[in-house]
Amino acid sequence: MLTAEQNERLTRVGPGTPMGALLRRYWMPVATVGEMRDRWTKRVRLMGEDLVLFKDRSSNFGLIGEFCPHRRASLAYGIPEADGIRCPYHGWKFDGAGQCIDQPNEPDGSTFKDRIKNAGYPVSEMGGLLWGYLGPLPAPLVPRLDGFVADRAIRHVGEAIVPCNWLQIMENSLDPVHTEWLHGLLYEFIKERDGVKVAIARHHAKIGFDEFEYGIIKRRLMEGQSEDSDDWKVGHPVVFPNILAVGSGGGLWQQYTFQIRVPVDDTHTRHYWYHAYVPPAGSVVAQHLLDDVPLYEPPIVADDGSYLLEYIHGQDIMAWTTQGEIADRSRENLGSSDRGVTMYRKMLEREMAVAEAGGDPKGVIRDPARNEYIELPLERNKDMFGDGFESLFRRHMSIFSPIAEEIIAVFAQAREARREAREPASVA
Amino acid sequence: MVTPQENELLTRIGPGTRMGALLRRYWQPIGTLGEMLEKRTKRVRLLGEDLALSRNDDGGYDLIEASFPRGGSPAAYAVSELGGLLWAYLGPLPAPLIPRLDGLVAEGTIRILGSAVIPCNWLQIMENSLDAVHTEWLHGHFFEFVKESEGLKVSFTRRHMKIGFDEFEYGIVKRRVLEGQTEEDDDWKIGHPVVFPNILAIGNASPAWHEYRFQIRVPIDDTHTKHYWFGAFVMPEGATAPAHLLDRVHEYETPIFQPDGDFMLDSIHGQDIMAWVSQGAIADRSRESLGTTDRGITMYRRMLLRELKRIEDGHDPKNVIRNPEQNGVIVLPLEGTKAQRADGFETLFRRHQVRYSPIAEEILEVLRSARAPQLVSAP
Numbered sequence: 001m002l003t004a005e006q007n008e009r010l011t012r013v014g015p016g017t018p019m020g021a022l023l024r025r026y027w028m029p030v031a032t033v034g035e036m037r038d039r040w041t042k043r044v045r046l047m048g049e050d051l052v053l054f055k056d057r058s059s060n061f062g063l064i065g066e067f068c069p070h071r072r073a074s075l076a077y078g079i080p081e082a083d084g085i086r087c088p089y090h091g092w093k094f095d096g097a098g099q100c101i102d103q104p105n106e107p108d109g110s111t112f113k114d115r116i117k118n119a120g121y122p123v124s125e126m127g128g129l130l131w132g133y134l135g136p137l138p139a140p141l142v143p144r145l146d147g148f149v150a151d152r153a154i155r156h157v158g159e160a161i162v163p164c165n166w167l168q169i170m171e172n173s174l175d176p177v178h179t180e181w182l183h184g185l186l187y188e189f190i191k192e193r194d195g196v197k198v199a200i201a202r203h204h205a206k207i208g209f210d211e212f213e214y215g216i217i218k219r220r221l222m223e224g225q226s227e228d229s230d231d232w233k234v235g236h237p238v239v240f241p242n243i244l245a246v247g248s249g250g251g252l253w254q255q256y257t258f259q260i261r262v263p264v265d266d267t268h269t270r271h272y273w274y275h276a277y278v279p280p281a282g283s284v285v286a287q288h289l290l291d292d293v294p295l296y297e298p299p300i301v302a303d304d305g306s307y308l309l310e311y312i313h314g315q316d317i318m319a320w321t322t323q324g325e326i327a328d329r330s331r332e333n334l335g336s337s338d339r340g341v342t343m344y345r346k347m348l349e350r351e352m353a354v355a356e357a358g359g360d361p362k363g364v365i366r367d368p369a370r371n372e373y374i375e376l377p378l379e380r381n382k383d384m385f386g387d388g389f390e391s392l393f394r395r396h397m398s399i400f401s402p403i404a405e406e407i408i409a410v411f412a413q414a415r416e417a418r419r420e421a422r423e424p425a426s427v428a
Numbered sequence: 429m430v431t432p433q434e435n436e437l438l439t440r441i442g443p444g445t446r447m448g449a450l451l452r453r454y455w456q457p458i459g460t461l462g463e464m465l466e467k468r469t470k471r472v473r474l475l476g477e478d479l480a481l482s483r484n485d486d487g488g489y490d491l492i493e494a495s496f497p498r499g500g501s502p503a504a505y506a507v508s509e510l511g512g513l514l515w516a517y518l519g520p521l522p523a524p525l526i527p528r529l530d531g532l533v534a535e536g537t538i539r540i541l542g543s544a545v546i547p548c549n550w551l552q553i554m555e556n557s558l559d560a561v562h563t564e565w566l567h568g569h570f571f572e573f574v575k576e577s578e579g580l581k582v583s584f585t586r587r588h589m590k591i592g593f594d595e596f597e598y599g600i601v602k603r604r605v606l607e608g609q610t611e612e613d614d615d616w617k618i619g620h621p622v623v624f625p626n627i628l629a630i631g632n633a634s635p636a637w638h639e640y641r642f643q644i645r646v647p648i649d650d651t652h653t654k655h656y657w658f659g660a661f662v663m664p665e666g667a668t669a670p671a672h673l674l675d676r677v678h679e680y681e682t683p684i685f686q687p688d689g690d691f692m693l694d695s696i697h698g699q700d701i702m703a704w705v706s707q708g709a710i711a712d713r714s715r716e717s718l719g720t721t722d723r724g725i726t727m728y729r730r731m732l733l734r735e736l737k738r739i740e741d742g743h744d745p746k747n748v749i750r751n752p753e754q755n756g757v758i759v760l761p762l763e764g765t766k767a768q769r770a771d772g773f774e775t776l777f778r779r780h781q782v783r784y785s786p787i788a789e790e791i792l793e794v795l796r797s798a799r800a801p802q803l804v805s806a807p
Contacts, residue, residue, distance in 0.1 A: 067707075069717045071555075074706030077693070079573045088570040089562055089703045090721070105561045105588055105721045116717055 002329040002345075010348060011167050011326050013263040014048030022352045023047060024135035025361050026241060027142045028262045029272055030063065030123070031130045032157060032295045040080045047134060048265040049119065052076045054085045062096030063132045065119035069100070075118075094118050127274070128155055128293025140364045141371045143214075145239065147247065147256025149373060153276040154285060154410070155293040156401045160300045162271050162317055165326040166242065166263040169271065172316060173244040173259070174340035176207045176220040182315045190309045208232070209340040214363050215240035216347070217377055218340060230379035237376050240347065240363045250380030252414050253389065254278035267325040273298070273313070273397055277407060283414040289406060298397035313397040430729070435713045438729060439549045441647045442476030450736045451475060452519035453745050454625060455526045456646045457656055458507075459514045460541055462676045464489070475518060476649040481507065491516050512539055512677035513658070524748045525755045527598070529623065531631065531640025533757055537660035538673045538794070540785045542682035546655050546701055549710040550626065550647040553655065556700060557628040557643070558724035560591040560604045563768060566699045574693045583770040592616065593724040598747050598758065599624035600731070602724060606767045614763040621760050624731065624747045633762040636798065637773050638662035640762070651709040657682060657697070657781055661791055667798035673790060682781045697781040 002010070013020040030044045030053055043066060044051045050066040052075045062085065066074055073089035080086075084095040086102075092113075093102035098120020100113040122133045127148030133139040147153070162169065172178060184201030206221035219235035221227060236246045244259040255277050262270040279285055300317050301307055308314030334342065351361035365371050390408055398404060430438070441448040458472045464483050471494065472479040478494040493502035506517040511532030517523040531537075546553060556562060568585035590611075592603035603619035605611060620630045628643040644656040658677075663669055684692065684701050691705070692698030718726065735745035749755050769776055774792060782788060 067715075069715070070719065071716050071722070072707045072711055073703045077570070077691075077702055077706065079570055086569070087565075088573075088699075089566055090559075091565040091569060103719060105564070106719050110720075112719055 001332055001334065004328075004330045007326070007329040009352075010329075010345060011165050012266050013166065014266065018352050018356065019348070020047055021135075022348070022355045022361060023241060023263065024133075025140075025355055025364055026135070027124065027131040027133045027139075028242075029129040029260055030132040030262075032293055033125060033128050033130060034292055035295050036061070036130065041076050041078055041085070043074075043076045044132070045264045045268075046132060047263050049134065051119065051121070051132070052078065052085075053123065053130065053132070054078060054080060056080050056084055056096070057082045060096060061123040061125075061130060062094075062098075063121040063123050064094055064096070064098045068092055068094075069116050069118050092116070094120070096120060096123070127276075129157070129272075129274070140360065140366045141368065143239075143363065143365050143374055144371050145243075145245070145258070145374050146376055146378075147245070147258055147274065147276040150254070150256065150276055150278055152285075152290060153254075153256070153278045154289045154403070154407055155274070155276045156296065156398070156403055156407075157275070157293060158273040158296050158298045158397050158401065160271050160298060160313075160317075161264065162269045162300065162320060163267065163325070164269065164321045164323065165266055166261050166269045168323045168327040169261045169269055169316075169320050170238070170242060170244075171341045171344065172320060173238050174209070174216065174218065174344045175338065176218055176340065177204050177337040178319070180204055182319055183312050186309070186315060187312075204337075206232070207337060207340070208235070209343050210235075211343075211347070212237065212377075214374065214376065215243075216340065216344060230381055234377050234379045236379055238344070239376065240351070245376050247378050248380065248382050249378040250382065251389070252280050252418065253411065254378075256378070275398060277411075279410055280414050280418070283410060283417070285410055286406065289403060289410070294402050296401045298400040310395070311397060312395055429716055429718065430713045432712075432714045435710070438713075438732060439551050439710050440650050441550065442650060446736055446740070447732070448475055449519075450732065450739055450745060451625060451647065452517075453524075453739060453748055454519075455508070455515040455517050455523075456626075457513045457644055458491075458516045458646075460677045460679045461509055461512050461514060463679055464514065472516070473648045473652075474516060475647055477518065479505070479516075481514070481516075489514060511658075511660075513541065524744070524750045525752065527623075527747065527749055527758055528755050529627075529629070529640075529642065530757055530759050530762075531629070531642055531658065531660045534640065534660055534662060536674065537640070537662050538669055538787070538791055539661075539677040540657075540659045540782065540787065540791075541677050541679045542657035542659075542781050542784060543679065544655050544682040544684045544701075545648065546653045546684065546704060547651065547709065548653065548705050548707065549651055550645050550653045552707050552711040553645045553653055553704050554622070554626060554628075555725045555728065556704060557622050558593065558600065558602065558728045559722065560602055560724060561588050561721040562703070564588055566703055567696050567768075570699060571694075571696075584768050586767060588721075590616070591721060591724070592619070593727050594619075595727075595731070596621065596761075598760065599627075600724065600728060601761055609767055613767065614765055615767055618761050618763045620763055622728070623760065624735070629760050629762075631762050632766060632769065633764045636664050638664065655682075659782055659785075661795065664795065664798035667794050669794045670790075673787060673794070678785060678787050680785050682784050694779075695781060695783075696779055 009018055013023055031042050036055055040055050042053045044053050051063055052066045054062050057080050068075055068087040070092050073087055075087055077088040078085035084093045086093045091104045092100055095101050098118035100116035103113045106112050122139045124131045124142045126142045131142050179200055187198055202222040204220055205223050208219035210217045215238045217235040217237050219232045221232045239245055242261045247256040258274040260272040264270050307318035354361045389411055441451050469482045472481050479491050480494045481491050484490055489507040491505045491507045496502040506523045508515050508526055510526045515526050563584050571582050572580055586606040588604055589607055590605040594601045599622045601619040601621050603616045605616045623629055626645045631640040640660040642658040646654040648654050686692055691702035738745045
């Protein structure tokens, strides 16, 4: 349980807040490269700031305050030029740093423009995503996590705006036991009439949490598993501060999944589900699957507004949003299974203090030598994936991807090829 | 830049507010006579008050509070007709006269009235009319950007060399000299007025192209504005209009959003509305940075505050008329040849919201029948 003041401190992310200052030390995805291909601007609300991501005519990206400092018309309708973007209302031009560089109807020689500075933030590209950095300069490096930069991967990314605070979404990722209930027994209850049983419903015999260089490793031991199983021995990480990395290295596929929770403001979170699937060597994959990172928007509620409880992401979103816009942690009662949540909150407090003191908080990387390829713990033969790739894929939001069936087909083909290799067809 | 308190003072117009008291000294249009022939009652939300307009058995009109306490009686306001429009007056009695602006009372015109609810405060809409330079960008360069794939070039992009603002009896005259023009051009010498407090009057006075246009910004409440586009087209010599075009004001609803909810950026009114609405429900003037081109806006804000002081000192504010002799016809400055209209009447007509009038094609046909060379667009 927290005090109401502690809850405020941990959840609020707007400009000037302590948690906002910590989260501003990290690059946040703001768009995909693909979604900016056919457009010049995109509105981006990030940590309570209204921004516009724009592409200039030299194909550079800028991330600046949405409202023109002149008379506050929206730069989301701006006119792109080679070195910046002009306000549609009176033509004031801004560069990617937010500096006003032209006021076409002010007198020649006027220095007025030099004194006009809009917000302006660095933009970087990695893994088919565009990342923005709202913190103090110089900006650190965008961490090259394995799934973003792995060679020859099929990638796609789902996006949804979840109408609640970011922290309760993150806490879910430090809470291994919820899977047994929310994705297991609740799911079986929803599907009771169909008699469905899922692997996820196995009982947790033990859970564990360990801090590592990039965050916290979460471990679990399901009933009947040994401590030599990857679920316990390897575990999977929460990459501090706002990414859950849960993939699978076993079997045919190397699969990376990042759930990235980007605070829009105190009561909305842009949730990205980023997947990278590395098919086995020798499988035939259409080039467009390797070149593009398509963006899709999985539904998070049904047409009638009810939660999509037959999907794993729908179950999660039901839990997160029913906790309230900002969960009231002054009225919670934490048990022994919540110690990952407590550990994460303490880490946030500790790193807030580091940032306030002017230091680089955990996971901020400035040395390129340390950033070539960040290999995260990756479980093989994950117990919860026991239902098989396709079954899980179809229960997950990935099924709403425009390339969902192509991914399943590549997988099925690879599995078939391997089966044939193992069992040569008998001669009739 | 103004303080947040000054911004509140300038923008809020509900009952009991100071700016609301100033705007209540002026008649505001609430509809047309024509629409009330077809119905007996109409809801009117005006200056933050919910009212009911009804046509009584004597052919007159009543405007009362839409709801009031049991046992009480509703406040009633004055309603009057001018130019085919119905006007309401919510200020202290006796009510002044409705100013007989030229375009409202000119005879033998085809009159149209478009309307839309703009989801923002009235003041940022008015400020747009004291901002001469915006046309070069919003209706010029931005328009060309929107139509980039079609290679559109428009006359609005001509550069402003000079802008000017002069107070006159009924408001402020706005002037501009565009690149290649001189001060002898109508754009500078005559200019066009903002009729205080909430009407932009911009028309055309050449013999072949004679029209009056009024953009009337009527505050519904602090964050919504009923925008009326009134047009009165004078018949050129040799043109005749069928009676059904002349005998009433033809009202229509002007669409302001596309089906997908975005603004209609390929039209002049859609560009304006994008700019107004994107400034926010009530533009935050405590975070603006005014330049030298904004002095018309500053002049207008000062005029609002000055006139506010006048009513608070017990006087009639600017442009309140009580003497019928002063109200025969109010002839406003009207430019003849406007540089921004070089693209031709028909082209501009189709780019503007008038194209949504149900009689748009009939108007074009009547005007074409005069065979006035100026009406023919370049191919």
